[in-house]
Amino acid sequence: MSGLAKIKEMPKARIGVYSAGLHAYWEQFEGLLDCLMGYNRFIEKKLSEFGEVYNFGLVDTEDKGREAGEYFNKHNVDIVFSHAATYYTSACVLPVHQINKAPVIILNLQPTPEMSYETTGTDRWLAQCVGCSIPETSNAFNRAGIPFRGVNGLLGLPETPSFAKADEVTCERPEAIKAWKEIEEWCKAARVKRALQYARFGFLGGYYSGMLDMYSDFTMLQAQTGMDIEILEMSDFNAYLEKTTEKEIREKCQQMESFFEISGDSPSDPIARKPTQEQMNWAAKVAVAQEEMVRDRNLDSVSYYYHGRNDYFEEVQSGFIVGFSLLNAQGIACAGEGDIKTALAMKIADICDTGGSFCEIVAADFNRNTMILGHDGPFHFAISKGKPILRGMGVYHGKRGSGVSVEAKVRPGAVTTLGVTQTGDGRLKFNISEGEAIDAPILLNGNTSTHIRFSQPPAEYMNRWFDQSPTHHLALSVGHNAGLFQKVAELMDIPYAIY
Numbered sequence: 001m002s003g004l005a006k007i008k009e010m011p012k013a014r015i016g017v018y019s020a021g022l023h024a025y026w027e028q029f030e031g032l033l034d035c036l037m038g039y040n041r042f043i044e045k046k047l048s049e050f051g052e053v054y055n056f057g058l059v060d061t062e063d064k065g066r067e068a069g070e071y072f073n074k075h076n077v078d079i080v081f082s083h084a085a086t087y088y089t090s091a092c093v094l095p096v097h098q099i100n101k102a103p104v105i106i107l108n109l110q111p112t113p114e115m116s117y118e119t120t121g122t123d124r125w126l127a128q129c130v131g132c133s134i135p136e137t138s139n140a141f142n143r144a145g146i147p148f149r150g151v152n153g154l155l156g157l158p159e160t161p162s163f164a165k166a167d168e169v170t171c172e173r174p175e176a177i178k179a180w181k182e183i184e185e186w187c188k189a190a191r192v193k194r195a196l197q198y199a200r201f202g203f204l205g206g207y208y209s210g211m212l213d214m215y216s217d218f219t220m221l222q223a224q225t226g227m228d229i230e231i232l233e234m235s236d237f238n239a240y241l242e243k244t245t246e247k248e249i250r251e252k253c254q255q256m257e258s259f260f261e262i263s264g265d266s267p268s269d270p271i272a273r274k275p276t277q278e279q280m281n282w283a284a285k286v287a288v289a290q291e292e293m294v295r296d297r298n299l300d301s302v303s304y305y306y307h308g309r310n311d312y313f314e315e316v317q318s319g320f321i322v323g324f325s326l327l328n329a330q331g332i333a334c335a336g337e338g339d340i341k342t343a344l345a346m347k348i349a350d351i352c353d354t355g356g357s358f359c360e361i362v363a364a365d366f367n368r369n370t371m372i373l374g375h376d377g378p379f380h381f382a383i384s385k386g387k388p389i390l391r392g393m394g395v396y397h398g399k400r401g402s403g404v405s406v407e408a409k410v411r412p413g414a415v416t417t418l419g420v421t422q423t424g425d426g427r428l429k430f431n432i433s434e435g436e437a438i439d440a441p442i443l444l445n446g447n448t449s450t451h452i453r454f455s456q457p458p459a460e461y462m463n464r465w466f467d468q469s470p471t472h473h474l475a476l477s478v479g480h481n482a483g484l485f486q487k488v489a490e491l492m493d494i495p496y497a498i499y
Contacts, residue, residue, distance in 0.1 A: 004259070004381070006331035007294060010351050011198055013051035013190035016077035016102060017044060018068050019085040020093050020133070023060040029123035033058075035163035036085040036127060039111065042157060043083055046180065050187035051078075058085075065092050069099025078190040079491070081183070082148075083107045084130045090140035097146050103491055104141075104148045105186050108134055109155040109179060116166040124165050149186075149490070153179030182483070189487035192351050195300075196492075197226035199347065202299040204232040205306035205317070207338035213471045214339045216422055224428050225344065225492065230297060234306055234313045240289040240296070241316065252284035256322060259329070261387040263407070275392035275404045283390075283404045286316065287323030294332050301333040301347050303340040318403035322390065324378035325406050328357070334378040335473070341420040341428070345475035346380070348488055349418055354477035355382035357410070359417070361472070362449050364458035368440055371458055373417070373476060374449030376405055383478045385411035385439070388448075410437045410450035416481040417452075419474035423495075430489045430496035431468045434480045450476075464499040 019040040026033045037058065044055045054075040056068040072080055080102050082093060097104050108131045115128050134150065141148050156176030160168040170176045201221075207214055218229045264274045275283075294302065302324065308314025324334035333346035335358050342358060349356025357380035362372040379388055388408035419431040433454060440451040454461045482498050489496035 004326065004329040007291070007327070008300060008331060010191065010195040010331075013079065013187050013194055014075060014077045015047050015051045015053045015187060015190065016056070016072040016075070016080035016100070017047055017053060017083060018056040018059045018080070018096070019043075019083040020088040021058060021060045021086045022088050022092070025086065025126060029126060031163045032086070032123050032126055035161050038161055039085060039155060040083060042155070043081070043107070046156075047081065047183070047187065050184055051191060059092055059096060060088065062091050062095055065095035066099060068096045072096070072100040072102060077102050078194050079186060080104045081107050083109070084133055086126045087129055087132045090133065090137045093137060094140050094144060094146075097141070097148075098144065103190075104146070105183070106134060106137065106148055106150045107183070108150055108152045110153075111155045111157060111164065111168045111170070112166040113154065113170065113173065113175075114166065119165045124163070127163065151179050151182045151186075156180055185484045185487050188352050188484060189491045192348050192488045193226075193491050195351050196347070199227045199300040200298055201227050201229050201340060201343060202232050202294075202297060202302040203229055203338070203340055204237060204302055204304040205234055205338065208305050209307065211337060211472075213421070214337065214341065214473070216341055217426070220422075220426055221340065221344070221428075224494065227344070229340070230299070232293075232297070234316065237289060237293055238313075238316065240292045241286065243292070244285050244288045248288045249281060249284045252288050253280060255326070256280065256284060256287070256390070259326070259381065259387065260322075260390045260406070263389045263391045273392040275390055279392050279404050280390075283319045283322040286319030287326055290320070290323035290327060294327060299332060301335075301343045302327070303335045303338050303343045305336060305338040321376070321378060321403070321405050325381070325388070328378050329381040334358075336375070336378060337473070339471070339473045341422065341471055342473040342475060345418045345420040348485070349475045349477040349481075350380070352477070352481065352484055354416070354479050354481050354484075355380045356418075356475040356477050357383050357448065359448070359474050359476045362447070364462070365440070365451060366458055368438070368451060368453070369457050370438060370440065370451035370453050371461065372442070372449050372451055373474075374442070374447050375473070376447045379406045379408045379448045383410045383415075383476060385409045406448060407444070408448045409439075409442055410476060411478070412437050412439045413478065414480045415452060416477050416479065416485065417474045418477060418481075418485050419470050421469060421471040423469055428494050429469070430485060430494055431465070431470050431474070432482050432485045432496060432498045433465070434482050468497045468499065
């Protein structure tokens with residue numbers, strides 16, 4: 001990770017949970033209720049690692065179901081986990097989700113891999129038959145128009161309750177580990193949804209002219225994600241630039257020298273040179289202003305581009321890359337060429353603590369069966385192999401101006417791409433793909449680039465990719481995160497493709 005402190009902490013997910021059972025059992029079977037509520041407290045403790053937990057406790061009648069729905073509304077929860085503690089009638093839990101509209105995840109987590117068949121009576125059996133009600137609930141929810149998802153597996157207890165007859169220590173079982181990974185992903189997805197509802201995305205300058213895939217309706221973006229968009233002018237930014245001090249510039253230069261390696265001249269590309277001290281000082285001054293703008297405007301993200309014509313603002317934008325790379329490391333998703341949809345993808349990856357760097361196709365390497373992904377522009381330190389390199393650029397290819405650029409390679413290992421595109425029906429769409437970053441030669445031209453081996457050879461992979469109507473930019477994250485990003489899409493009601 002970068003070692004830089006986050007400028008803003010994202011709000012935590014508000015997680016609702018309750019355990020479902022049948023009121024008639026408690027008088028019939030002594031100790032059963034206490035055992036089930038022990039499971040409930042265990043789940044609450046585990047969920048508290050992922051957000052703020054609001055535990056209603058037990059829903060075992062229709063009236064309790066209504067109370068629970070109101071309770072979750074009162075606490076404005078983002079997601080509700082319905083724990084199937086034993087058999088329950090679907091009439092108990094349906095009112096919860098008719099009153100509260102947060103997404104519901106049913107937890108079918110059996111306490112033990114197998115029952116002690118020789119010693120288990122009805123009371124202990126009732127603590128194990130946790131999947132019994134879920135087909136009934138599924139049918140009731142379907143007829144009521146309530147979507148739900150399920151997590152199935154083992155509970156993952158670290159010790160066996162005194163009530164139990166069988167061994168219930170399952171915390172190391174793969175069925176428990178997988179279940180809790182899914183639960184954590186649902187909580188992270190809920191956090192993304194909440195964070196975006198409170199996020200402010202800055203749009204500085206304009207789009208790169210002619211990149212039609214990137215153009216978006218800002219109202220559509222807010223309608224489908226909840227994020228606020230603040231349109232910023234270069235003159236707005238210049239006001240922060242004019243207030244920078246020499247002390248701030250020196251401190252920023254020291255930060256740059258700490259977090260970047262300063263290059264010599266590229267051995268292969270004549271436009272990629274060792275940065276001059278003048279270029280470094282200018283990039284530092286611009287970076288000071290960038291951070292001040294983000295703090296003053298309370299921004300969570302910045303998409304930017306300016307096409308000058310030998311004017312002062314062209315000189316200003318020539319210093320953008322270094323400062324926006326530093327801001328990426330501080331949790332502010334920054335995307336070039338005005339690509340606010342990719343800034344959204346980068347922000348989602350960052351909220352999930354998986355990085356999120358600005359990328360596009362560079363080329364295919366058919367000998368290595370890799371796609372090379374990268375971009376000139378802001379890089380995310382969290383995915384870097386070693387220190388990123390600063391190079392002086394005699395010209396920003398395809399753009400006006402010159403300045404300091406970031407050259408870096410993603411550390412080898414599992415990666416996931418997340419592209420956010422817009423389709424012909426005006427809907428956002430996630431394009432998701434998992435691969436492996438490998439250590440292989442890259443161009444020494446001042447751009448981020450890395451080799452990624454996907455599940456198919458380059459030509460076949462590109463066939464599948466291009467069929468998804470993608471935006472040509474994407475966010476590159478570390479780890480295999482397809483399941484996580486899929487859950488974000490489902491909670492936000494955004495179509496997705498995994499390829």
